[in-house]
Amino acid sequence: MAPRSFATDPVENGVVLGVCPHDCPDTCSLLSHVEDGRLVRVSGNPDHPVTRGTICRKFAETPRRYFGRSRLTDPLMRSGKKGEGEFRKVTWDEALTAVAARWRRIIEDHGPHAILPFFGSGTEGLVHGHIAPKRFFNRLGSLQLVRTICTKAGREGYRLTMGTSAGADPTAISKAGLIVDWGVNTASTNIHHQVFLNKALKRGAKYAVVNPVAIAGAERADWFLRPRPGTDAALALAMMNVIVGEGRHDVGFIENNTTGFDDLRNRLEEFPPERGEEITGIPAGQIREFARAYAATHPAFIYVGPGCQRHTNAGMTLRTLACLPAVTGAWRHPPGGLYFPTSTCFPADFEALEGKDLRPNPAAGYNMIHLARMLGGDAVKSLFVMNGNPASVLYDQNRLRRNLRRDDLFTVVHERFLTDTSRYADVVLPATTQFEQNDILFSYYHPSLLLNHQAVRPFGRSRSNLETLRALARAMGFSDAGFDEGEDAIIRRVLDLDQPAVTGVNREKLLGDGWAPAGTDPVHAAFAEHRYPTPSGRIELRSDQAQEMGLDPLPDYQALREGPDGSPELHRRFPLQFLTPSAHSIHNSSYGDEPGFRADDRAPNVLLNPADAARRAVGDGDLVRVHNRRGECLLRARVTDDIREGVAMASGQWWDRRYEGETTPNFTTPDFPADLGGGSAFNSNLVEVELARNDGAEAKP
Template sequence: MFDEPLMEDGEVLGVCPHDCPDTCSIVSTVETGRLKRVTGNPDHPVTQGHICRKYAAWPRRLYGPDRLTQPLRRFGPKGSGRYEPMGWDEALAEIGDKWQRILADSGPYAILPFFGSGTEGMVHGHIAPKRFFNRLGALQPVRTICTKAGREGYRATMGASGRHPPMRISETGLVIDWGVNTAATNVHQQIFLKQARAAGAKYVVINPVAITGTEQADLFLRPRPGTDAALALAVMHVIVKEGLIDRKFIDNHTLGFKEMSARLADYPPEKAARITGVPEADIVALACLYGETPHSFIYVGPGCQRHSNGGMTVRTIACLPGLTGAWRHPGGGLYFPTSTAFPGDFSALEGDDLRPNAPASYNMIRLADMLRGDGVQSLFVCNGNPASVLYNQNALRHELGREDLFTVVHERLLTDTARFADIVLPATTQFEQNDILFSYYFPSMALNHRAIAPVGEARSNLNLFRQLARVMGFSDAVFGESERDIVEHVLALAQPAIQGIDRSVLEASGWAPTGVDPVHEAFARHQYPTPSGRIEFLSETLAEMGKDPLPAYVPPKESPDGSPDLFERYPLQLITPSGHSIHNASYADKPGFKHDEKTPALYLNPDDARRRLIDDGRMVRVFNDRGSFVIWARVSPSVREGVAAAPGQWWDCHYPRGGCANVTTPDFPADMGGGSAFNSNLVQVEVYAGEERDGG
């Protein structure tokens, strides 16, 4: 494993490193030592030879003129992007000197790491950075930005993140995509959806914005953002009223049906119609279709939980399969995509035992708060771009602009965050390093074999942290471990799912399914990992936390019902769904790599545009009390009235006046897990009367 020399010509098996459910198996074609083509592995049961167009563009991105190939030192103002080359030895010595002085004067919490999901590789994305900063004694970032609220809400109902084999949905009679556009975020789900449709399954889309495939849906509901829980409560109201429940399943496998039924009585369809904006007849139609089709599958996307009420929203939706007994049927139930759905725990390899102090962490979405004041004197960023993806960007960038904040960024490109760095270090890509990754969609692990030598002076995370350990004087044996050593540690973990992996299959095929998943097995036996061992309509755990123990609807903090006075000033709900060309903030570097979206765009309903005298293609200003940005309008009936949608996390350089949608997003957390609430965001939109910036 990983012993083979690099090939001048040939094909190399790898895996996509992004935080995406598919975790595609990749075939990299190398010619004369250069990456020429990237395709999907035809022998993988999920990838099936197909990869998204984003990843297929890598050969051009890898050798593009914007690729960082040597360390850089800032000489202009922070944010200006003005840098000059420096050597690796000089860069490491300067970082080590500054960090040693900060440690001596202010302690380890004065050095703050930020790393996200830029790579999900166990070696380079998780273990290498966590080991180093544990040894340093620093605060560790808790990854709350994507699905934390929904994860906690799902756990309150079901006890753990569910494992739902994607291929089984072809056996169901009804598929519901709720707050998700899998054509952009989970492309291979489309294969299994088509199989289900071909077998006669009905298809329902619930989304404020039309998605790929909406035109083929049997039913399309467009609730106001953040009102999904009210819709779910009304659907359950009808199911109970019409006797469409599975009484035997409820009696044997759920807790709190009587108490929840009393709550449901408060949500008749006519009330939910007023809250959600979904016609009463459509709510009843959905309820009858779901109740009459117990072998049903719901895919709940992250979008509907990125609200101040996001945890309770997912908890409430997750009650639906328990009412109809959908979990009894092949392919039935509910799936919420989150990395905790993988049946493995790697924390033993992350270096808690290396710490000179007690383990401690911070919520990554509170980065601006952490940087406020003079407590944090140095920031290190890898695997992430906080100056693009975090909310309330004006507040964050004010702190990133501190001249007394020594900032180091390890990156492939000069991102919005890298422009605030004092030192930028060139990073490798997945094609230039070895790793092992897991899939939380199709329970499996995959090996990534490096295909080419690093471009220029780029170094991997593992290499970088080994060198940083040296300049910091850390002599612990773990900092001498190779990629292979760490992968062997991963595969040696005494856990059923990992021990069940067939090493010969893994090494020969590049991937292998995991072994027995105790949680999946428990779900299959209807022995749920909740305190009661049942699906909990009534949660004493939530009650002990001071939260409503029953599924509930609470208006989003910023919304027509949650803040009516604010709504009078800012009458549009801005959401930032995933785009087809950009994965989070990745692939936002060059328009030439994009197929679907060429520029940032704000989608407005024709009625909303007409009231504001906005024509399609016109530059508009989007604003609220937190900030404003300028963007091109796209007038389309694909978005419901009262909603504005800005897909993708575009970098500043693509907006006509700089800035980005996240200058307007709120900095309050969701109701559970400290998750993000990006979509609870009220704005106003007007025609922009200024000029486009030079080079915009």
């Protein structure tokens, strides 16, 4: 009997197991409900032990959105000026022939590095989001994309202390005595954390929120600390000053599991709570109170989100935060310790599947946050975009849009909708959704492998990432065996990896239930037993490795490159720190053209503290101009105590047409990197806000 396929055909009627493809910690197990070959409803899978049948509204709305009138059905070729969004329909053969012919000329005249791929997190499926695009562009020999936006800087800093990205188990926090949500808004970005949090609170656990913004749920926190953006390390250092100075540290854990404590103790003398107050704006008394509670309560669990990792000091911030649970011995009381979402929690090496051996030249990469810079010269002649919308989500948009308009830049976009980026394309190729393809995914929140089965046929003439790139490979004349592999073959190769994450995975359970527990990484297992993969084998409170990299070997607070302390003259001109986090109703730029979702968030708007609004004669609902040296956008003011003084915030990457000036907050954000790993630092952003000329126009529907 032939083995069962991991890739299934669409159904006419029935319920099909699936997985949400978004770059979200939850990675929800789904049920796709199909009637007469149409997707009519999406619900959560009640049998998954973590997601338990609950999904967010965003993905519940996908049947209406993904199969509506705005969905692309055919390949398009530009018929007007770049950015105007004027196209004509063509066949796949015409489009593929045009792309292959142009790329062959570019490679002949300028070499393959003149072709630049950009793929974001539109799908986190291993087949369509990772293996297929990397395999193709390895074979093409183009520059390779280095993905850095989310947690790269924080991950590198955390590793300097802990030696790994492994952390505490976030799904076990119902047993915690204290839960600290630090720089994260899980009600919008990790909804199942809320389930475990609620269980813990019902058991009597204490709850703390560290955030400059009053996130959903902050009102029920026992401690709500509101640091100035980018000062999280100073808060952690001041807390440790209290803990160590008052003898509340865990001497036994420190002696047996850490190195460099004496050096750290000396550094902590520089950060009494009074200095912590000066830097963070949090009263010294509140710092002392919270530090004592954190040291005294076990298990104490810290969830560090992306908020404090989008700054120029992100690496040092995470390095410093990682020292907190070591000083108190929180790691000896599971689920105590620290967790932050990172895709490297899934320990598998995909280099062979991604076709590293196919490269005709040595690999050279570019940092994805520097796309605008890369397109600024004449070295890059073509851009290929898949799984992303850089004209919405990236930074320094004035420069990026200017370079996307280059007449000599041949841009190809594989998309489901005519996004902001698609409007600058020469060729647009229609893409499938998760419901129209098979894939395998992992979660970086719960230790699961999840299988996505195709539920319905591709919409119109759309093609998946894998099929599009296989067709381009044929058009380019590539005959490598890897381009003969379909979804089932690639999924099987993932499961055949001789690596801990997949060794021993129950394939029958994966097929039957749509998910199976992932394997245990030896590093994670050793970590749980207090054996750490650092050079010393201990938690490194002092890091010689950091010193060898030219960094301070000890945890420290570093002023932001663009912030009140780091650039005081610029701060006088642009006195508001501008945060641009995810919105509740959209995911990155996905759903960013949905008027209903926009109404839910009262978006696009900018949150201003009443004191800051009064200084500028701004009232609630006024149209304001948010601007700095890089650019500007028009937003409706929302005056509220939810935001601390000196800070402004605009959530979400809505599409251009949803803004009254058709420019977004990312026209103001910087593209300079963080201190480690080349991570993004778009929250290190200073702006001024002033009343715009208000002609009474309403926000666009």
